[in-house]
Structure formats: structure tokens, C-alpha cells
Amino acid sequence: MRRMAITTSAKKAHRASINKRVFNLRRKKALTDTAKSFKKALGAGGVAEAEKLLPAAYQAIDKATKRGVIKANTAARKKSRLVAAIRRAEAKA
Secondary structure (H helix, E strand, O other): OOOOOOOHHHHHHHHHHHHHHHHHHHHHHHHHHHHHHHHHHHHOOOHHHHHHHHHHHHHHHHHHHHHOOOOHHHHHHHHHHHHHHHHHHHHHO
């Protein structure tokens, strides 16, 4: 059961957290959407297409990190795995 904020400062903090949640969800959605489009392009066999999408994926990851949606190590891991996926696809081709 959720409790209602009693003090004025608690009410303000609650409003702020609701606003921040919207921005954080937007960042997270951008992160997943770019990762999905990257993997889809890679799955279709287009290494060149995936490499074009890599900067957009990096940008989404960096923005999510900057806003605190994901941690720095998580961002580094995601970037590393994206590049590793490209390298694996290049090795197969």
C-alpha cells in the first residue's frame, strides 16, 4: 500500500519523481529501440548497415548513462557487445 506524501517538500519530490520517470522511460525505450534495430540489421546480414547504426546506438547508450538510467559499466558492456557482434558477423562472412 502506497502512502500519501504529507509534507509540502515530500509532495514536491513526488511530483518531480513522476516527471523524471517519464524522461527515464523515454531514454530506456530509445536504448532498447536502437539495440533492436541494430540487431535486426545485423541479423539480416548487413554488416555495413549495422555499422551505420552503431553511432546511434552509442549515442542512446551514452545519453542513458548521462541521465543515470544505466550505470557506466553497463554502458561499457553494451557498447563492447555491439562491436563484438559486428566482429563475429564479419568473421562469418
